Amino acid sequence: MIDSSISAETIESAISWLAGFTEKPGEQGVTRPLYTKSWKQALFALRQRFEKLGMTVEFDQVGNLIATVEGCEKPESIIACGSHIDTVSRGGRFDGQLGIVAAYLAIKNLLTRYGKPKKSLRIVCLAEEEGSRFPYVFWGSKNFFGLAKKEDVENICDSEGVPFETAMREAGFNYQTTQPKFANLEAWIELHIEQGPTLYSNHEDLGIITSIAGQHRWDVHLKGVQNHAGTTMMSYRHDAVDCMSHIIAKNLDKAKKAGDPLVLTFGRISVVPNQVNIVPGEVTFSMNCRHTDKAFLDKFLQELDEDIHETAKSYGITAQIDKWMSDDPTPLSDDIINLLKDQANKQGYAYRVMHSGAGQDTQIFAPFVKSGMIFVPSKDGISHAPEEYTDPQDAVHGVKLLRDALHSLAYED
Amino acid sequence: MIDSSISAETIESAISWLAGFTEKPGEQGVTRPLYTKSWKQALFALRQRFEKLGMTVEFDQVGNLIATVEGCEKPESIIACGSHIDTVSRGGRFDGQLGIVAAYLAIKNLLTRYGKPKKSLRIVCLAEEEGSRFPYVFWGSKNFFGLAKKEDVENICDSEGVPFETAMREAGFNYQTTQPKFANLEAWIELHIEQGPTLYSNHEDLGIITSIAGQHRWDVHLKGVQNHAGTTMMSYRHDAVDCMSHIIAKNLDKAKKAGDPLVLTFGRISVVPNQVNIVPGEVTFSMNCRHTDKAFLDKFLQELDEDIHETAKSYGITAQIDKWMSDDPTPLSDDIINLLKDQANKQGYAYRVMHSGAGQDTQIFAPFVKSGMIFVPSKDGISHAPEEYTDPQDAVHGVKLLRDALHSLAYED
Structure with missing residues (x-):
């Protein structure tokens, strides 16, 4: 006992x-x-x-x-x-x-x-x-x-x-x-x-x-154009992975600069068709962001939302954001x-x-x-x-x- | 007939x-x-x-x-x-x-x-x-x-x-x-x-x-540290997706700048454990690069190889490159x-x-x-x-x- x-x-x-x-x-x-x-x-x-x-x-x-x-x-x-x-x-x-x-x-x-x-x-x-x-x-x-x-x-x-x-x-x-x-x-x-x-x-x-910390979770879906990796010149592409990588790289850098207690994670990625020799036409990735200050968190996420749409637009790609968790x-x-x-x-x-x-x-x-x-x-x-x-x-x-x-x-x- | x-x-x-x-x-x-x-x-x-x-x-x-x-x-x-x-x-x-x-x-x-x-x-x-x-x-x-x-x-x-x-x-x-x-x-x-x-x-x-065009295909494996997406401050992370996104974004920009006939594709991505609330510890992605000039292609790929290792190192991440196709x-x-x-x-x-x-x-x-x-x-x-x-x-x-x-x-x- x-x-x-x-x-x-x-x-x-x-x-x-x-x-x-x-x-x-x-x-x-x-x-x-x-x-x-x-x-x-x-x-x-x-x-x-x-x-x-x-x-x-x-x-x-x-x-x-x-x-x-x-x-x-x-x-x-x-x-x-x-x-x-x-x-x-x-x-x-x-x-x-x-x-x-x-x-x-x-x-x-x-x-x-x-x-x-x-x-x-x-x-x-x-x-x-x-x-x-x-x-x-x-x-x-x-x-x-x-x-x-x-x-x-x-x-x-x-x-x-x-x-x-x-x-x-x-x-x-x-x-x-x-x-x-x-x-x-x-x-x-x-x-x-x-x-x-x-x-x-x-x-x-x-x-x-x-x-x-407040926590928000999104699924971001980017739809570009699937194409042949050998015959499609770079200037003809609408590469979903290219677009995603720029969004992730830029916004993680921004989150690191903002410092504690902000955390930002892109933990899940799904590429279509996910083949070595095909320019990827679609990608879905998750976003998880947390902070203790509601005003800061809301502003950061609004800017992230805008950046996703702007970056996608510059690639001729459509972006759809499913915001499925938003805990203050x-x-x-x-x-x-x-x-x-x-x-x-x-x-x-x-x-x-x-x-x-x-x-x-x-x-x-x-x-x-x-x-x-x-x-x-x-x-x-x-x-x-x-x-x-x-x-x-x-x-x-x-x-x-x-x-x-x-x-x-x-x-x- | x-x-x-x-x-x-x-x-x-x-x-x-x-x-x-x-x-x-x-x-x-x-x-x-x-x-x-x-x-x-x-x-x-x-x-x-x-x-x-x-x-x-x-x-x-x-x-x-x-x-x-x-x-x-x-x-x-x-x-x-x-x-x-x-x-x-x-x-x-x-x-x-x-x-x-x-x-x-x-x-x-x-x-x-x-x-x-x-x-x-x-x-x-x-x-x-x-x-x-x-x-x-x-x-x-x-x-x-x-x-x-x-x-x-x-x-x-x-x-x-x-x-x-x-x-x-x-x-x-x-x-x-x-x-x-x-x-x-x-x-x-x-x-x-x-x-x-x-x-x-x-x-x-x-x-x-x-x-x-000559064609090279690689699998790149990045191994960082899997961690909790809420409790792991940005400065403690060794985020494999973060590292990958920087490698992809930077080198696709470089390829676009180099212009035709260079094409570079990162078509396949596999994240471990691939969950919304976990800082990804591992990622494997494919690389497919083609060009008609052997000297140009070899130089571009050597620089890409170096950039992968350097970027990974700066994230405290190990990089392993499996070069499984190299056609001149x-x-x-x-x-x-x-x-x-x-x-x-x-x-x-x-x-x-x-x-x-x-x-x-x-x-x-x-x-x-x-x-x-x-x-x-x-x-x-x-x-x-x-x-x-x-x-x-x-x-x-x-x-x-x-x-x-x-x-x-x-x-x-």
Whole structure:
């Protein structure tokens, strides 16, 4: 059993225990997609642990697990923490999962040391963040706030053709039919690994997150003229790859010049007909751009949009842009940021005030609840891979900062 | 039956007749790959036609068809013409095939008008130029000159897994086991469609070819670092698509500036892992470059090679270049070029002296035999497509120029 202390050993022990719930035992990494057997087993095992702490545990209808210890003075005010337990295929042991382990160890430590809180303390294990089994992200947290619709998922399947609804029903869950209960949430704090190299490469203990980057995703389709690579002189060509390369090269240079926190990625390219001896007539490529400042992001993307059309026009090529994701940046609560800074200063942690480039469940919470995030370093910035690793000592700092913040919010306030 | 005149009607009639031999009757375009049923039927039907002209017809062991009418004064000197009868999948009715039709009609016309030639006249229907069924080009012409090896094809299969050797044997042919007989070939002329837009867009009747462009094909593999598109700041990235786009954009600009006859194509791109939210770690792309001047081509490619390595280095990326085709430019015979020019001038044709950007069987002949080529215009430069089209009147000019050149070489010389 795990003792109530917060140490490298208790964290490693809990992380290893949770990593045991995987669809592919014996294989490197953790594979625990939404509504699978291992996902459900992990949730029920966590339920037992939370109940042993004296917490009241319930599932909502889509599978979010909610464990609450009632406050003795203001039970109607709820201070919540948690993260997600679903993983990508062959993911690591820390992404999301460390947030659940941290919430568990922090609250266990508080209950042991200080007994019942004044306000209620709650752990939320969110049903889905990654969208790695089905093409839909933040299903758990969106349902938690009544933001997901039945229509969003009723026509989607996993890679093996299993419909979302079938998977959900077979796991024993269903669409949210009653209004989600989040009205009394007073604060939310999520501890998460950075999944980037900043803290690790700068030898910093912790990150305190001020905002989650806005993110836009486009598919750009360029249609030129397919032609013979030997007989079509350069001046006769409408080469889609030529046009694309100029767009990508120019705008990545511009993004590098703009500097942090702007990131721009052209990750997917599909060329038609994709043959060595044919001038390519068509190409589709993806665009993914993130920044924490909405005005900056919007301006950068408007210029990118214009540049795509202008460059295409100069090549006699038609450009079509399908803008299929446009999430604005999410600022987090100044109250929580200041609380985390105060506590981190008290403990003498080397922390960085930073943004999250990755999308997080917390961006769903922030418009409704005072929300904050704590980042711990990721070795070499690696995530979504079996090699994902956080130094146990860094994890201890993170869990202790979470505990101290929860203490301040639920015991002192 | 086709009469011995050279007219739009006789050409159209012969082209339509030959187009009837296709693997996909009823489908648009002609599909007649090497060693298929339709390919063999076309060859045997051509054999009959040639025999009716009084020509002696034989197949060599790999399936080249050789029809000869013996000269009455110098039978040991052979003046040859022809082209290939294999097509790409859903190709046009003119590519290669017009060269066979032209050879047939020109010689038929000569025999009718002038009787037996002094030197021997020969038509060669080459077994394979396109390499569209098997990954091997110029099989027929290379065998004709003893340049193909058994080892070249013994491990290759078509897209349905049929080994080259099986297909060849089932069509009734075999590897060339005796020395090919080309020693007495004195001249070779191939009539072919341009497959490019130059003659058509300049309203010219004919092209007289001075050389066939050298062609180099590479696969370039860039290996950077795969990473999270949200959490990896621009300055931490080793983005393979970024590196590739700069290489492609810069060198295509350079190629455009260099001007004709240089052509440069990056037709095939494969990105790993090819996902919208991942900084791409690896990319492989193809390079295809052609020019008629060996020194210019070699220098351009050396600079491209250097630029790939330098650009990659500046991105912290490794570059590996697999140079899998390096065909030098092939100059054609000045004697034949001058003969064709003289005859074209006599007839008052608007002709262009030009190179062939496409590879041609004639490049295999040229080092051994005095060789020349006649191009006829391709509407809108379209080829390797059902829409491939040459105006019948342009075809008439081409066939008459071929006839006049053969007359000069075989009857007057």
